[in-house]
Amino acid sequence: MTKNILVVMSSEDQLPLKDGQTHATGFYLNEFGVPAHRLTQEGYALTIATPKGNRPPMDHGSDTKDFFKDEAEHAQIKSFVEQTLSGPIHKLSDAAANLDQFDAVFLPGGHAPMIELMRDADLGKVLRHFHEKGQPTALICHAPVALLAAQQDAAAYQTALQNGETPAAQGFLYDGYKATVFSTPEEQDAEKTFEAPMQYYPADALRAAGMDVQNGGKYQSHVVRDRELITGQNPMSDEEFVTALLGALKGDAVNA
Template identity: 45%
Template sequence: MFKQSLIAVALVSVFSQGVMASDSKGQILVLLSSESEMQLQEGKTISTGYYLNEFGVPADAFIQAGYELVLATPKGNAPVVDQKSVTTDYFGGSAAEMQRIKEVIAAIPGIDDTLSLREILDGGLAQYKAVFIPGGHAPLIDLANNPEVGKILTHFNANAKPTAAICHGPIALLAPQQNPMAFQQGLIEQTNPKASDWIYAGYKMTIFSNSEEAVFEGSLNGKKLQYYPGQAMQQAGGNMQYAADWTSNVVVDRELITGQNPFSDKALAAEVLKQLAAE
């Protein structure tokens, strides 16, 4: 155990010093959920995790462009793929492409043992060129209400570094406010909560739309989500921008880059790389 602790400290030290492969263009921080079971209304639950393409397609684009990915979860554990996303529907019908993206994810350093958010904060954030938050419903569980996520995103906002999130990933943008836990609880209890000192108030952004969410909820055999992310973002003060359901849509406002749904994966990655190239 002591030896493992030393190794963990050494890894954080490496990341904090910005040590990387000599041909690397820099590091991109990827925030993922630690959880795989989401609470619904009436005490019911649903299995969840990250969406395969929403994580893997942008990750592949970043790696091919020469960036290194540093993975982090609240607990520092291995993130879980949402099995609902393991379908060729999100890969143009290609089983070969889906398998390739699976292999890309499996080869990312730290995929089986990520850094924790605390380790990321302790190691410093200056070395990261951008931050990326994949979707899947899991970010609703432990990113949207997380003050450590709030500290991380506040750094990227204050330094105008590309901040990208796709599908349900943008719900994590609710974290950098005065009391994200209370805001989320208010959403669940339907008490019309107000976001306080939210750094993204007024930003143009997108997220999985209410109509898309209604289709998903309709597949749950009568189970109901605790709240709709689109409603939450609008209530917080986001300037929500949507395209037709199930079509690619990426919204850019200053450093913030958000994608509406799984089909926005390639366009979102391209916009992140465009901003990085302009630095």
Template identity: 40%
Template sequence: MSKGKVVVLGSNATRIETKGGYWGNTGQYLNETVVPAMALIAAGYEVVLATPDGTPPTIDKASDAPAHFGGDVATYEHGKVFYAEDPSMKARTLRSVLDEGLDNYAAIFIPGGQAPIVDLMQDQEIGEILRHFHEHEKPTAMLCHGPISSVAAMPYAREFRAALIAGDPEKAKEWAQGWQYAGYRMTVFEKAEEKVIEDTILHAKIYFDMPFALGLAGAIVDTGPDFEPYVIEDRELITGQNPRSDHPIAAALIAALDRKRAAA
């Protein structure tokens, strides 16, 4: 019998705006999606993938490699098969999850890749889901670029994002008023880590870096060494810094879920 359901909130973005009016290809990271999902299932939890339009996320080509699975080709191949064939990875819409009732879900997990910067951070249904989990103090985990999705809980998330892209931090700070996660400690993909992606994959600069945006909104942002596993827990919120934080954030989320069950 399932210990409870965890909704994995995925992105449908395939392109990201960059400075100079260009667009780069983007998506969701394979390991960041499947490693926690497989760990949750192994721990006895049911996983449900949901996206804005109900189709599975596009996997970022940069993540489609054994290097993101510790160099283990067999583990990488297993992760690819899991994503392509496991019933838990057959996406449904965010709206269907809301209509089903959020009380049916024990936790949220939001993986990264740069895609959440495009859609999830300004999606109103993501905001509705996040506010419910915040109000009910249910485990909410976000990995790599996933933590930027937390700004969707703001009353004016779209305006906040637009001000960041316009290079108007003071206006962005105004739009961030009332953010549920102001004052929370969290981590996110770090500026120096982002530069590697910009220089080697996008060949362009994105409009804002993640620690700056979250700090502007009121978060207490703490990052560890570049591309080393790093996870922070503050109240119900669990954040991981980068792709290599996939196993540690899965362990932290499962522990938080188990504690919640034990206390019930």
């Protein structure tokens, strides 16, 4: 029987910044395409879901060979992504109603998960299911911030962050877990190209909720696995990240 991976992606394409400004965003081409392509090559089926059931927007800044081995891989993955996203896109609430059909959940990065996924109640339900089942839960780059949906009042937590307050997470599923996410030094570099400062940094948001955030060097591949949770730091982590996810799907033990 074919194993099925739930891929949760953002519906949004405008990241709110301080002072009411926004920055165009979406998913990163390689952060979705490289893991997704490898998973399909290994025989896994993909079910794509977004909160609105719309086609997820791509961050056009990621459509460059700079995030791939060469132009040939860039073209191959771009074609694969276009074909994949031309198929059915499910509403996240519908996917969340039948989670037993899935063997893992995967969230690609780009800044978009910081918009609505980190407060999405349906995503909170999804994360709780995979947490309770001990099934692979894999998030790369900015996507680990969406883990914050798995608490009692994720919307209030996000609002506190946006207001520059120090939030208090309640009932957070991943309290004490080790993870990585796009680092603050990396984010500060990206921020220089924005119209205004970020409202908050992902690493700070996860640490405030009780996670043990472990970052590697800037723009170096870095993956952390703790129990069912697999996280990758940045776009350069795509290959190492999907290798870790495949290992978890095949039952490999977590490294001590």
